Amino acid sequence: MEFTRARLTDVMAKLGEPGFRAAQLHRWLYSQRSDDFGAMSSISTSLRQKLASSYAIRVSSVVRTEGESSASMTGDGSQTVKYLLRMPDDELVESVLIPSGERMTACISAQAGCPLQCSFCATGHMGFRRNLHAFEMTDQVFALQQETEKRTGGRLTNIVFMGMGEPLLNLDNVIEAVATLTGKDYSFSISEKRITISTVGLVRGIERIAASGLKTKLAISLHSADQQLRERLMPVAGQYPLDELGRAITGYNRMTGLPVTFVYMLLRGVNDTAEDARKLTRYARRFLCKINLIDYNSIVNFEFRPAYPDTRDAFVRHLLDAGLQVTVRKSQGAAINAACGQLATQPGPSASNRSNY
Ligand code: SF4
Known part of the structure; x- marks a missing residue:
């Protein structure tokens, strides 16, 4: 239970x-x-x-850490580290600890694997195993909090549900986990505003979040403002056309008063042209939003490559000239396959770590 x-x-x-x-x-x-x-x-x-x-209270275990030795060498814990956690039924999930300036972000998985098969994503290609329970998500946070204390003596500052899986396909459990993580009289207590839930754009889930009263942030993986291309990159986009997604975003903006963040991964020769920038501008300027452009991290055997720096700069300039709020982020953790789209589990040797079940 x-x-x-x-x-x-x-x-x-x-x-x-x-x-x-x-x-x-x-x-x-x-x-x-x-x-x-x-x-x-x-x-x-x-x-x-x-x-x-x-009843039994079972424990999970961190079975592998990648990036740890180099993190220790920096002395300030400023290295991205990936953790492979074994759940009580032996299912494996990955979580990533991402330091950036004053921030220490835990990137958490909501599913073991993912059913959505986005073409650029290693998790999608490993297939769907199962939804994670709420405790399996809080557990990932607690494991990364323990690591943060060990490395820096500090606390996690942010949590992003951007690891393996689509959080809105497991929304009940995500909401339960958020409630536990934000509990005011709990030892680990973080503001909802420091939690980001990410989605490929599942409209019903966005509507639920908008109506839920949650003050977490919402990130929407857009990757293209062209319907056909979007469907090629993310097949599930065929079920939620851009117009319908737009209506859900407008509703979200209105009901919460919060912006959404459009995540746009620049793929060389795929979605990084001037025409792509124009389409993105036309789409995004209707909403209360920010745009987060991220570099693609090449995955062995995948057809995609990151945009050339000049192309990326021109893309950014176009968006800025149109008055959009843009951040450009070098996705961290590529060297240990911990960056966006790179998470996929493989078993490894065990090392213990406690947790509640
Ligand atoms: S990008 Fe996200 S939604 Fe798409 S396959 Fe990967 S984990 Fe699933």
């Missing part, structure tokens, strides 16, 4: 316990991050015994 708030409430009701016990237990699991019912001292001995006889 996954220990969500709702499930814990059910369990407490079945055991004839008052409702507040569920919140107490949840805090023991996700704030104190206890892996032993016996140690939950604010809970009666008889309830602890009942829980221990019926």
Whole structure:
């Protein structure tokens, strides 16, 4: 059983316990991050015994770290590091710790694999394994928080749901994980504004987020403002044409008052021409938005290559001249296959790390 708030409430009701016990237990699991019912001292001995006889708190493990030795060598933890985590059922997922200036960002996976098969993405090509539970997402954050403390003595400053999988195909669990990570009276407590949920543009999910009251940021992988090309790059875009996506974004802007970030990965000779920049300008200027241009990281056996620097500069100039807000980001972690679109799991040797289940 996954220990969500709702499930814990059910369990407490079945055991004839008052409702507040569920919140107490949840805090023991996700704030104190206890892996032993016996140690939950604010809970009666008889309830602890009942829980221990019926349920288990299982632990996950970091099975491989890439980039660690070079990170240590920098002395300030300023190197992107990729973690391979084994879930309790042996499923493997990857998470990435991305330092940048004052920021320390945890890039978290929402699914093991992904069913959407975007043509440029290693995760899509490994196929879909399963949705992750909420605890498996909070677990990734806690593992990366532990690493951050070890490396810098500091805290994670940002969380992005941009690892393996499409978060909006697993939105209930993402929302549950966000609620745990932002819990005000929890030891790990981060503002919703420091969390970004990313999507390829699943309209129903965007509408749900808009109506949910969440104040997290929303990033939409656009990659082209041409419908046909977009479908070639991301087949699921065929189900959500740009016009329909646009209506969902307008609704999101209106209901939340927040901008969206369009993520646009520049692919040499594919979506980086002057005409592509014009199409993007025409599309984006209708919305409250920012544009985040990122370099493509070549993946062995994939047909795509990053845009030439001159082409990228011309593309950026076009957007800026049109008055759009643009950031250009060199996607980090390419050397360890931890950059955007490069995550795909492979098993490796084990090293332990605790977590709650
Ligand atoms: S880019 Fe995202 S949505 Fe597309 S296949 Fe990769 S993980 Fe899935």
